[in-house]
Amino acid sequence: xxxxRETLTGLASLAILAxxxxxxxxxxxxxxxxxxxxxxxxxxxxPDAWRQRNTQDETQKICSVTNNQPTDAQAxxxxxxxxxxxxxxxxxxxxxxWKKGQQVAQRGSGGQFSDQPDTYRGGxxxxxxxxxxxxxxxxxxxxxxxxxxxxxxxxPEEAKATFAKIYNAQSQLACSTMPxxxxxxxxxxxxxxxxxxxxxxxxxxxxx
Amino acid sequence: xxxxxxxxAMVLTFAVGASAQNAQIDSEKEIERYRAMINDPMANxxxxxxxxxxxxxxxxxxxxNASLETCDLGEGPGKLEGAYAKLPRYFADSDxxxxxxxxxxxxxxxxxxxxxxxxxxxxxxxPGRESDMEGLVAFIxxxxxxxxxxxxxxxxxxxxxxxAGEALFVRRAGQLDFSCSTCxxxxxxxxxxQGLPDFSKPTKDARETMGSxxxxxxxxxxxxxMQHRLWDCYRQMRHPVPEYASDGITALSVYMAKMxxxxxxxxxxxxx
Numbered sequence: 001x002x003x004x005r006e007t008l009t010g011l012a013s014l015a016i017l018a019x020x021x022x023x024x025x026x027x028x029x030x031x032x033x034x035x036x037x038x039x040x041x042x043x044x045x046x047p048d049a050w051r052q053r054n055t056q057d058e059t060q061k062i063c064s065v066t067n068n069q070p071t072d073a074q075a076x077x078x079x080x081x082x083x084x085x086x087x088x089x090x091x092x093x094x095x096x097x098w099k100k101g102q103q104v105a106q107r108g109s110g111g112q113f114s115d116q117p118d119t120y121r122g123g124x125x126x127x128x129x130x131x132x133x134x135x136x137x138x139x140x141x142x143x144x145x146x147x148x149x150x151x152x153x154x155x156p157e158e159a160k161a162t163f164a165k166i167y168n169a170q171s172q173l174a175c176s177t178m179p180x181x182x183x184x185x186x187x188x189x190x191x192x193x194x195x196x197x198x199x200x201x202x203x204x205x206x207x208x
Numbered sequence: 209x210x211x212x213x214x215x216x217a218m219v220l221t222f223a224v225g226a227s228a229q230n231a232q233i234d235s236e237k238e239i240e241r242y243r244a245m246i247n248d249p250m251a252n253x254x255x256x257x258x259x260x261x262x263x264x265x266x267x268x269x270x271x272x273n274a275s276l277e278t279c280d281l282g283e284g285p286g287k288l289e290g291a292y293a294k295l296p297r298y299f300a301d302s303d304x305x306x307x308x309x310x311x312x313x314x315x316x317x318x319x320x321x322x323x324x325x326x327x328x329x330x331x332x333x334x335p336g337r338e339s340d341m342e343g344l345v346a347f348i349x350x351x352x353x354x355x356x357x358x359x360x361x362x363x364x365x366x367x368x369x370x371x372a373g374e375a376l377f378v379r380r381a382g383q384l385d386f387s388c389s390t391c392x393x394x395x396x397x398x399x400x401x402q403g404l405p406d407f408s409k410p411t412k413d414a415r416e417t418m419g420s421x422x423x424x425x426x427x428x429x430x431x432x433x434m435q436h437r438l439w440d441c442y443r444q445m446r447h448p449v450p451e452y453a454s455d456g457i458t459a460l461s462v463y464m465a466k467m468x469x470x471x472x473x474x475x476x477x478x479x480x
Contacts, residue, residue, distance in 0.1 A: 029371050034368065034371075054448055065363075111446045139398045139402075
């Protein structure tokens with residue numbers, strides 16, 4: 001746990017940290033087969049459904065072995081692949097209900113092995129982002145999204161880009177540490193629309 | 209003693225329950241203050257686990273009706289002082305790198321002839337279910353107090369463990385694409401209001417963290433080991449239940465011990 005001083009330092013350097021590259025550690029000197037053996041030991045007894053859900057896709061593999069520092073060519077391939085996989089709403093409307101979006105942003109429940117399958121799944125945006133002035137309990141792994149819609153002049157094309165960002169963060173930044181909420185099916189299309197509204201509605205606490 | 213423990217637990221629980229930023233900083237201060245006081249074995253509930261572990265260490269059990277007192281934790285049969293500071297490490301008799309829990313399970317089987325199924329079933333204590341492992345680890349780790357982490361990395365299998373542990377640390381998977389490094393590689397960061405220690409390189413965070421496990425967790429009213437902490441982080445990551453005492457957990461522990469090299473051990477500590 002942090003000392004008080006370290007916590008304060010963390011607060012002060014928030015702006016810098018938010019944009020700093022996430023990891024600098026050296027690359028692991030071990031072959032993939034060996035790592036797989038250790039992974040297999042970790043999940044020796046888990047049900048098949050869990051095993052499948054936790055099998056790496058191509059993007060996760062590259063981001064892992066490069067420690068989130070893909071080469072330019074790898075990065076281009078990732079953003080192209082992930083962008084092609086973004087499913088926009090059929091009617092083209094990306095703005096849902098900001099009040100429900102607040103739930104998506106606040107709640108961090110769901111999807112843990114200790115949860116029921118029908119436990120509400122939240123996006124837990126506040127875990128990593130500042131979003132409104134009222135909510136002081138926010139994390140610093142991502143940049144502040146305070147006044148996000150206002151700063152983008154509430155432009156419809158910006159809202160659409162934000163839908164894509166939340167649906168699949170890596171469609172815009174390869175190996176982003178932000179989860180690909182829609183791509184992996186963690187959040188529904190409706191929840192993502194609600195989250196976009198939370199960021200883009202003029203009445204949302206984000207913009208007030 | 210019971211009264212003092214209950215009072216301490218209450219203060220910590222209330223302090224932690226608050227959610228505004230100032231309250232959090234206050235509660236961190238409060239916890240620091242309690243941490244200083246809590247090194248007193250009469251007031252730290254973690255020492256109840258130490259006592260339990262001491263009894264279990266000398267208790268004759270299993271088909272061989274033997275105690276664990278001849279178990280070799282790496283420093284020679286029955287030698288406890290400093291053993292924890294050098295774990296995980298390679299053991300020639302099993303030809304494996306083992307952490308303390310794996311080694312204890314091995315000794316229960318080989319030295320005591322004990323069926324470890326029940327011990328593993330009770331690996332994490334809960335109300336009405338005491339954990340032998342949490343007691344034994346608290347007892348043994350406590351015998352390294354004041355000593356520094358000295359990761360053992362001479363044997364090729366120890367080196368492989370370190371490399372595998374580092375690979376696991378940055379390995380992204382699951383529905384939220386999380387790896388350990390998502391949360392533990394950005395210095396000074398927080399998730400909500402909780403400080404996130406940086407283990408991506410040798411850091412003060414890593415030394416202080418590893419030097420303070422096992423710990424008495426006030427929110428759970430149990431003494432917990434690194435096995436439980438990693439179980440909890442994998443849960444938050446939306447990964448499946450990690451296998452207890454598996455080589456994967458040991459690999460991560462080797463990696464963490466390396467990042468914590470030189471960190472002073474003072475356990476059982478007390479945390480939220």
